[in-house]
Amino acid sequence: MRVSYADKVVVITGASSGIGKELAAQLAVQGARLVLADLQEGASVQQADGAPALFIRTDVSQQAGVRYLFDEVRRKGLRIDYFFSNAGISLPMNGASSEDDWTRMLSTNLMSHVRVGRCITELMATGSRPHLVITASASSFLSELTSIGYATTKYATFGYAEWMAFSYRKQGLKVSVACPEAVWTPLIDDIPYLQAGAISVQEAARQMLRGTLEDKFLITTHEGTVEKMQQKYADVDGYVRTIADFREDALRA
Ligand SMILES: NC(=O)c1ccc[n+]([C@@H]2O[C@H](COP(=O)([O-])OP(=O)(O)OC[C@H]3O[C@@H](n4cnc5c(N)ncnc54)[C@H](O)[C@@H]3O)[C@@H](O)[C@H]2O)c1
Structure with missing residues (x-):
């Protein structure tokens, strides 16, 4: 049987902008039942059945925010099929950057995924096996020039x-890591x-979405990554x- 997103419950974090917002738009067309999570409310998304997608305002950089998201989904009686742990930020940072900047980057770009993974691992005890798709970046292995915090958290996220992928695979948990190179979103507005x-x-x-349905672990978006x-x-x-x-020239331009 061909796998599809039709009638699947899909949670997306960072769903109000950029990649998350577009994942929601495409999944809505493909008939998914959406749970959209973000710090800020985005435009309402209409599902294929005509009903608006469920929006949950929450901060996934906090353990309580992630727990709240899973609790709300359970309270609505939904069983998650796919979880796109996608929210992320970038701050310009270098070796002298402050504790506060590091805490913000680590809690959003790394610990959000760790906290989502904890809730999913707990759900496994109830027989549930949501496919976890974590948005990391090609910076997870190629690095990034303007933010040591971004580069470091993306390597760690990978x-x-x-x-998670190799440790839980035999128990039926699927994990993918999406590693886009640059994508036109507000995240790169200040990174020419x-x-x-x-x-x-x-x-x-x-x-x-294609890589996830094909159950790839490493999902790239650009040719040549x-x-x-x-x-x-090598x-x-x-x-x-x-x-x-390259850095000198790239940042001078
Ligand atoms: N744009 C790129 O070039 C690029 C490349 C590789 C990877 N990525 C990754 O893709 C993901 C999405 O980024 P984007 O480019 O769509 O950025 P974006 O800024 O357009 O969207 C990010 C969304 O995440 C939300 N968000 C941020 N912190 C949050 C929090 N603590 N709790 C809940 N929501 C929060 C924001 O409100 C925003 O709606 C990020 O993980 C980013 O690192 C982006």
């Missing part, structure tokens, strides 16, 4: 997703060097030297 190679949110969301990763790991020392040169 490690977290990989561990990323804009040249940016793809549309529509294309990024299409690749993420895997080749770039392979080249880097010569990590060379990569660091090349990026040091």
Whole structure:
């Protein structure tokens, strides 16, 4: 039987903007039953059955916010089929950045996924097996030039997703990690060097939804991402030297 999102309960965090918003739009057309979560309310999304998607305002950087999201879903009597843990932020950061910046980045870009994963692991005890799709980034292996906090949290998120994927696979839990390169969203508004190679949110969301249905662990959205990763790991020392040169030019432009 062909797998599809029709009638599946799909939760998306960071659903009011960018990639999350577009995932919601495409999933609505494909007949999913949506639970949209974000700090800020976005435009209402109409599902294929005509009903508006459920919106839950919550802060997934906090344990209480993630717990609230799962509790609300349970209270509505919904059983989650797919969970897109997608919310993320970027702050310009360097080696001198403050504790506050690090705390914000770690709690949003890493701990949100850890807290979602904890709730999903607990749900497994009830027989539930939601497919967890974590939005990391190609920065998870290629790094990023303007934010040490972004680069570090995305590397860590990839490690977290990989561990969850191999440790729970035999128990039937599917885990995917989405690793887009640049995508046109407000996140890259202030990062000009990323804009040249940016793809549309529509294309990024299409690749993420397709990769998830194909049960891929690593989902990329741009041609050549895997080749770039392979080249880097074939010569990590060379990569660091090349990026040091490239960085000067890229940030000057
Ligand atoms: N845009 C890119 O080039 C790009 C590339 C690779 C990965 N990503 C990743 O994709 C994901 C989505 O980013 P985007 O580009 O769509 O950004 P975006 O800024 O357009 O959307 C992010 C959404 O997440 C929400 N959010 C932020 N913190 C939250 C919190 N604590 N609780 C709940 N919601 C919160 C925001 O309100 C916003 O609606 C992020 O994880 C980002 O790191 C983006």
